[in-house]
Amino acid sequence: MTADQLVAKYSAQTETQSSSKLAILGSHVEGQEKILNSGALALLETLCEQFAAEVPQLLEKRCHKQQRIDAGELPDYLPETRAIRDGNWSIRGIPADLQDRRVEITGPVDRKMIINALNANVKVFMADFEDSLAPSWEKVVQGQINLHDAVNGDIEFTAPNTGKHYSLNPDPAVLIARVRGLHLKEKHIEFEGEAIPGGLADFALYFYHNYRQLLAKNSGPYFYIPKLESHHEARWWAKVFAFVEERFCLQPGTIKCTCLIETLPAVFEMDEILYELRSNIVALNCGRWDYIFSYIKTLKNHPDRVLPDRQAVTMDKPFLSAYSRLLIKTCHKRGALAMGGMAAFIPAKDEATNQQVLQKVRGDKELEARNGHDGTWVAHPGLADTAMGIFNDYIGGDNTNQLHITRDVDAPIPAAELLEPCDGERTETGMRLNIRIAVQYIEAWIQGNGCVPIYGLMEDAATAEISRTSIWQWIQHEKSLSNGKLVTKDLFRQMLAEELKNVEQELGTERYQAGKFTQAAQLFEQITTSDELVDFLTLPGYELLTA
Incomplete structure (x- = not known):
């Protein structure tokens, strides 16, 4: 599809700026004219080329x-x-x-x-x-x-x-x-x-x-x-x-x-x-x-x-x-x-x-x-x-x-x-905390907020990635928690449902229902129970991100 065809496709729903090979498909943002001007777009087009x-x-x-x-x-x-x-x-x-x-x-x-x-x-x-x-x-x-x-x-x-x-x-x-x-x-x-x-x-x-x-x-x-x-x-x-x-x-x-x-x-x-x-x-x-x-x-x-x-x-x-x-x-x-x-x-x-x-x-x-x-x-x-x-x-x-x-x-x-292995316990408390952190972060991220204070820490994508990949790793290698529970997909799903209720209690029903916690939990479950590790949660998250 040519740049001209792209412009025609999107012009009905967005204000689109284009050059010969570059097309801006995003909706108009106030003040964008001074950022997306001809000089900047010319440089960007050349770099892309x-x-x-x-x-x-x-x-x-x-x-x-x-x-x-x-x-x-x-x-x-x-x-x-x-x-x-x-x-x-x-x-x-x-x-x-x-x-x-x-x-x-x-x-x-x-x-x-x-x-x-x-x-x-x-x-x-x-x-x-x-x-x-x-x-x-x-x-x-x-x-x-x-x-x-x-x-x-x-x-x-x-x-x-x-x-x-x-x-x-x-x-x-x-x-x-x-x-x-x-x-x-x-x-x-x-x-x-x-x-x-x-x-x-x-x-x-x-x-x-x-x-x-x-x-x-x-x-x-x-x-x-x-x-x-x-x-x-x-x-x-x-x-x-x-x-x-x-x-x-x-x-x-x-x-x-x-x-x-x-x-x-x-x-x-x-x-x-x-x-x-x-x-x-x-x-x-x-x-x-x-x-x-x-x-x-x-x-x-x-x-x-x-x-x-x-x-x-x-x-x-x-x-x-x-x-x-x-x-x-x-x-x-x-x-x-x-x-x-x-x-x-x-x-x-x-x-x-x-x-x-x-x-x-x-x-x-x-x-x-x-x-x-x-x-x-x-x-x-x-x-x-x-x-x-x-x-x-x-x-x-x-x-x-x-x-x-x-x-x-x-x-x-x-x-x-x-590469030395790292000692330490895998605890149920730690796993549940990972779940609460990850689901709250993902919910904030898909609503457009990538930097979120949670439980006394400023969480960003990196810390949320640790939370979800740790659980994925424990599931894949059939590791047990310190209390003897085997970490399985079913145990994760059970804890996710329980911790969603705890998050609702912590935040209040009004905030919870006004948010996108169900959508966040679905994405979190999908990437944590997948047999293949998803490289970055922000990749599927980007598809859900409010434009």
Whole structure:
């Protein structure tokens, strides 16, 4: 079907903009004209023409690797890239405003969140089009509008209920945009009749509208790249960056990125990922929650690698400690920063409970700082002071990071250490908690909210993925709970029905009936009892997401 035919097909129900090969199929969003203008669409079309066709090939390579692991092979370092790991090279360099990243806050691209995050006691705000955003067309477009206003410094928001007014402080945090992973499409934009890669849309629109103003402010177009599984995928992004820099007559390396190491395959290719992106990359990040999810997903056919309760899988476990230490050693050897993981806790209103929360955060952040991380993540401004205090103590006032901690005296970390099974119980309490968390998160997600406070934690797609894949793994490998109950599909269905009633009691009948909990439970049951593990809950969820 041609672009003209697509326009004709959708014009009756949506306001559609198109170029020769690009078609915008989403309904009109107020203010979209300044984001979906001719210049931005021309860049996006060119990027799709140059790079979109390679994405399915990269995803197919993921499948082939996974098939080998499913058949019994274990992930390992690549023999064919040993020369890169052993070589003496470093990244191009780190801009001045990215050298101190001791605390970063993350969150979705809604207007109030952006203002509060940029005003928080942090060095960086990661504005998220990925795990904490349910990418309805309205939220994607409005998110780009919000970030454009934030870069211009004139973003404001007045709460409709309270009338409280929000605006930027004089010295806001540095802004980094996280684009969607390669597996996610943007169905509201088609190139030659095919939905385009969501990350390409996020990148092109943010870059085009903001790079001049960012550079004028002595900052730059900075990005977080999620869900990489190989250096081949890093090479794809490097080609995108180089193409755009040349097109806009920018110095090579103007675009800067931080890559999340949040998949098990990627941890064995960190040197290679840094090497492929050496002109643009400044850091790697321990995306711990997605990493735990990826450990389950990658080793799903290996019965000796089944994880215990989610709450028992902490960063002091051997396989996660090895992951953190290896990332620091690899990054610092190449002159890149090594970012720590997320503190997903939310401050509690009760003072005694809040002190317990802060104590857990302190322990987690002290471990990261002591290991040599250059910074860390928080999900709530109320945790920023605690995290900042800890990293101030370790980094000090005269330094901006911990690049001097090389970990050269560490013994090499073999594959076996990164794959070491994790001890811990599988409890009925843990399983029921997983069910309540997952069903509430999925219900929020399909209604357009990708970042949800549940039971004192800020849940996003990554934490919900752990909840549902843990149960899937226990079912597939016929594991028993600590009380002796065998985890089966029938036991899961029974618990799901019981926990739905508990969720209704917790939230109230009015809220429950006004929501989409039945729809969420159906999707949750479908993906948890499937004989084949669904790669990402957001893929079937995207089909249910309100347009």
